Amino acid sequence: MKRLYITEIGNSAENIAGRLELREMGKPVPRSDEVLIKVAYSCICGSDGHTVRGSLGDFSDRLRGMLPMTVGHEISGVIESVGENAKRMGFAPGNRVTGSPMQYCGSCVFCHTGKENFCQNKIPRMDGIAEYVCWHMSQVFKLPDDVDLRHGALTEPVSVAFGAAEMVNVRLGSRVAIFGGGGIGQLAAQVARLAGAALVAVIEPVADKRTLALRLGADFTIDPAAEDVKTRSDELTGSLGFDSVIEASGAAVAAAQALDILTPDGDVVYFSMYDPTFMLPLNLFWQQYWQQKHIHGMFNSNDIFPRVTSVLNRLELESLIQREYPLSDYEQAFSDQFTGKYAKVMLKCNDL
Ligand code: ZN
Numbered sequence: 644m645k646r647l648y649i650t651e652i653g654n655s656a657e658n659i660a661g662r663l664e665l666r667e668m669g670k671p672v673p674r675s676d677e678v679l680i681k682v683a684y685s686c687i688c689g690s691d692g693h694t695v696r697g698s699l700g701d702f703s704d705r706l707r708g709m710l711p712m713t714v715g716h717e718i719s720g721v722i723e724s725v726g727e728n729a730k731r732m733g734f735a736p737g738n739r740v741t742g743s744p745m746q747y748c749g750s751c752v753f754c755h756t757g758k759e760n761f762c763q764n765k766i767p768r769m770d771g772i773a774e775y776v777c778w779h780m781s782q783v784f785k786l787p788d789d790v791d792l793r794h795g796a797l798t799e800p801v802s803v804a805f806g807a808a809e810m811v812n813v814r815l816g817s818r819v820a821i822f823g824g825g826g827i828g829q830l831a832a833q834v835a836r837l838a839g840a841a842l843v844a845v846i847e848p849v850a851d852k853r854t855l856a857l858r859l860g861a862d863f864t865i866d867p868a869a870e871d872v873k874t875r876s877d878e879l880t881g882s883l884g885f886d887s888v889i890e891a892s893g894a895a896v897a898a899a900q901a902l903d904i905l906t907p908d909g910d911v912v913y914f915s916m917y918d919p920t921f922m923l924p925l926n927l928f929w930q931q932y933w934q935q936k937h938i939h940g941m942f943n944s945n946d947i948f949p950r951v952t953s954v955l956n957r958l959e960l961e962s963l964i965q966r967e968y969p970l971s972d973y974e975q976a977f978s979d980q981f982t983g984k985y986a987k988v989m990l991k992c993n994d995l
């Protein structure tokens with residue numbers, strides 16, 4: 644079987660490209676708690692792009708010490724074989740599944756208090772761009788019959804959009820603003836619509852992404868390169884600001900604007916991979932003392948996945964898959980990812 648490795652991490656500041664290599668190796672054999680998944684599709688995550696390009700400052704330095712490293716975590720596939728315990732838990736060859744990249748220990752204080760995403764012994768399994776993955780059964784989720792494998796591969800990014808929308812209390816009648824019309828932003832707009840938002844605005848400089856957002860659930864878009872985001876937000880909200888702001892762009896300017904367009908007592912969430920040296924300017928007197936604005940971070944957890952898979956068929960996922968390549972064309976796929984033009988770039992890892 645083949646699995647993709649990062650063998651060199653680039654340096655985006657100095658325009659040095661990273662290097663990827665598709666390596667041939669033996670098929671893994673599942674241990675008792677594991678399932679072997681024949682991967683159908685694997686999507687490239689924004690975080691994968693940052694990792695390869697080396698755009699994460701000193702965090703990239705840390706990653707350089709881990710080379711060669713596997714990559715990818717947004718997968719769908721079909722179970723080929725199961726370990727003894729996994730079989731007992733109801734997994735069987737032929738199950739159509741997706742998964743979360745995180746394996747939790749189940750025994751630390753965070754796991755015991757419902758905060759498994761901060762598990763002290765978590766094992767990230769970022770090896771999804773491959774023909775097969777062997778994952779712990781606790782990370783694997785069956786797909787409903789009416790969700791095809793192409794769309795099932797988007798479960799993890801949908802879970803991020805879903806988690807972000809819940810973090811900022813998107814609900815019936817909410818006014819919601821989303822910065823960034825990439826994969827997560829487009830999904831967040833749809834999730835907000837599904838949750839009953841009254842007004843959904845997507846703030847995005849790329850014209851094609853604004854058009855897509857309008858088609859997929861946004862009521863309005865704002866071009867931050869041509870329009871003043873605060874003025875336009877005031878127009879759209881009658882100067883009230885947005886109840887919920889999802890910052891899905893990872894851009895420093897957007898991170899600061901997100902607070903400016905938030906209504907008093909509103910909620911904003913930051914979860915992108917920002918430049919690790921970026922510090923958010925925050926005016927505690929106006930934003931916090933007078934306006935009680937709630938600032939959230941988010942690191943997603945596995946417990947959201949069963950709910951996410953159950954609503955996949957309520958989302959329009961096909962138009963987000965804007966590039967698709969066979970696994971062997973991984974270089975083209977990643978160079979498309981680096982352009983920042985496409986919502987989702989997908990690799991087909993097996994014919995299933
Ligand atoms: Zn992802």
Ligand code: ZN
Pocket residue numbers: 747748749750751752753754759761762763764765
């Ligand atoms: Zn734990």
